[in-house]
Amino acid sequence: MGKLLCFELRKLFRQVSFYVCLAVLGAVVFLGIFSTYSMIRLMKADIGLEIDMEMLESFGLGLHLNGRGYLLSALNGNNLTLLLGIFFALFICSDYVNGTAKNVIGRGFSRMKSTAAKQIVTAAGTLVFCLAACGLAFVLASAYWGVGKDWELLDLYRFLIQLLVILAYAAFFSFFAFLFKKSGAAIAFNIIAPSLLSLILTLIDIFTEKKKIYFSEYWLADCLTVSTDLSAKAAELTRSGIIAGVYLVVFVLLTHLVTARRDV
Amino acid sequence: MSTVLQTYGLTKAFGSKLAVDHVDMTIEQGDIYGFIGKNGAGKTTLMRLVLSLALPTSGSYELFGAAPTAQSRRRIGSLVETPGFYKNCSAQENLTRFAGLYGTDLSEVKDVLGLIGLEGTGSKKAGKFSLGMKQRLGIGIALLNHPDFIVLDEPVNGLDPAGILEMRNLIQSLNRERGITFLISSHLLDELSKIATRFGIINNGKLVEEIRSEDLRNRDGNRTRFVVNDPQAAREALLPAAGAENITVRDHALLVQGQTGDVPRLNRLLVEAGIEVSSISHENSSLESFFMERIGR
Numbered sequence: 157m158g159k160l161l162c163f164e165l166r167k168l169f170r171q172v173s174f175y176v177c178l179a180v181l182g183a184v185v186f187l188g189i190f191s192t193y194s195m196i197r198l199m200k201a202d203i204g205l206e207i208d209m210e211m212l213e214s215f216g217l218g219l220h221l222n223g224r225g226y227l228l229s230a231l232n233g234n235n236l237t238l239l240l241g242i243f244f245a246l247f248i249c250s251d252y253v254n255g256t257a258k259n260v261i262g263r264g265f266s267r268m269k270s271t272a273a274k275q276i277v278t279a280a281g282t283l284v285f286c287l288a289a290c291g292l293a294f295v296l297a298s299a300y301w302g303v304g305k306d307w308e309l310l311d312l313y314r315f316l317i318q319l320l321v322i323l324a325y326a327a328f329f330s331f332f333a334f335l336f337k338k339s340g341a342a343i344a345f346n347i348i349a350p351s352l353l354s355l356i357l358t359l360i361d362i363f364t365e366k367k368k369i370y371f372s373e374y375w376l377a378d379c380l381t382v383s384t385d386l387s388a389k390a391a392e393l394t395r396s397g398i399i400a401g402v403y404l405v406v407f408v409l410l411t412h413l414v415t416a417r418r419d420v
Numbered sequence: 421m422s423t424v425l426q427t428y429g430l431t432k433a434f435g436s437k438l439a440v441d442h443v444d445m446t447i448e449q450g451d452i453y454g455f456i457g458k459n460g461a462g463k464t465t466l467m468r469l470v471l472s473l474a475l476p477t478s479g480s481y482e483l484f485g486a487a488p489t490a491q492s493r494r495r496i497g498s499l500v501e502t503p504g505f506y507k508n509c510s511a512q513e514n515l516t517r518f519a520g521l522y523g524t525d526l527s528e529v530k531d532v533l534g535l536i537g538l539e540g541t542g543s544k545k546a547g548k549f550s551l552g553m554k555q556r557l558g559i560g561i562a563l564l565n566h567p568d569f570i571v572l573d574e575p576v577n578g579l580d581p582a583g584i585l586e587m588r589n590l591i592q593s594l595n596r597e598r599g600i601t602f603l604i605s606s607h608l609l610d611e612l613s614k615i616a617t618r619f620g621i622i623n624n625g626k627l628v629e630e631i632r633s634e635d636l637r638n639r640d641g642n643r644t645r646f647v648v649n650d651p652q653a654a655r656e657a658l659l660p661a662a663g664a665e666n667i668t669v670r671d672h673a674l675l676v677q678g679q680t681g682d683v684p685r686l687n688r689l690l691v692e693a694g695i696e697v698s699s700i701s702h703e704n705s706s707l708e709s710f711f712m713e714r715i716g717r
Contacts, residue, residue, distance in 0.1 A: 159520065159521050159522075159523060160521070162520055162521075163517060163520060163521040166517060166520065167506075167517065170509070170513070171508075172508060250506070254504055254505060254506055254507060255501065255502050255503065255504030255505075256504040256505060256506060257504070258471070258473055258498070258500060258501075258504045259498075259504045259518055259521075259561055260521065261471070261472060261473055262471040262472065262473055262493070262496065262498045262500070263493055263494055263496070263521070263522060263565075264472075264489070264490035264491065264492070264493025264494045264496075265490070265521075266490065417475055419468070419473060419474040419475070420468075420473040420474075
């Protein structure tokens, strides 16, 4: 297993697309923060408009406009999940597309261990993406608006739940990459599936008359929104964490089910 | 001699089609086993089963005299269908990655690069290699970690004549010097006949026949061709020694079957009978004709 992990890690860190996706993510984070900073500066300088916290609240920026705020909300939105969907499709399918999976299985490494190694390295890659996005957002936002006050222990919990939700997304993307084995199909599916699922669940909610359950609340997108909402309470975070954990376990197991007896 | 691969009723079905149909195959240590069959006969599927790339529908097999284990699989190198490597990496990086995975000393990478003739490719990406270079890189990966048994599926596909010769020499030297056993499939029967020590013919998923190369050479089809001035008289002269059933007259030649070791005596009999012999040649039954005969064409 150790050799498989080293093999997959070496592959991860030597894959050009890994750095391309990281660079794109960095650019997106930078542009997001820089555009906010520029907008506020322009409003101050050109119009002479005095920006206070109340006004920022009205733009929905109040809680976010510092290092802490950006650190805890950097994973929100579709950018990161989109890049993860693309990257993991490329990373996982590369062994099937290049035929290198044959060199692994044919040499006595079991399908289960090979899949598990990929899943572990996928998780490691996910953490690198998350830490890069959060780290860059924190540094840039702190440089512009300060680190931020009112840090609390809940922030750490919030951050861990966010990581769990993103890991569940990674497991979801990985499953479809293993399923399709073709990078084109996997990328297309990983781009479309999350938003399509959100849309379908929202439609179901709309057309369900007796609403005891809102299905869209049980999808990862909602969990991510809740966990990156700085006003969310611990109970809400826990709920999101449990849902994400269930998705993570289900997709990890489904992946093993798909690969266990399949021809390479 | 120990057995490297033994299959017992190995079967693989895709839906209702049996791609491999109850195959009992034996490969002994030191063999270069030429595996021949038409397209879709089941060669690649059987190789994939042996390598665990596909799982059998029924039947079983043994590797190195025992049920396959992770350890016994580590002793197998393979190149099945297309060579598997990372297109965006150099030959050295590809070999280094797999050397790490197989637990091979990294110093071996340089040796293997030299052995497959890719030591001068530097940082050139493997995806930009010629077909022959890609094939050699695939063989290089198969050679890592000193395998005892190498499975090669159409290894000379896409190679030019010089490449085919190099590949033949490489296989023969690895077999001779390192004692590596080979299972090789190829459509180039003539090429295969030059190196294989044993043949297996598969047709419609069934293993039709296994035969050693010397048995193939010595079978009925082997014959000596005497070109003579009077074939009928020559036939009469050889009847007592060779038997009527073994002598065929064709044009100005006399074909004597199954007498390859007795040519000097037959020649002396002809000369003593006053028959002029202008040439004597040995005719091997070609692998191609044997193959066509066995698959019923």
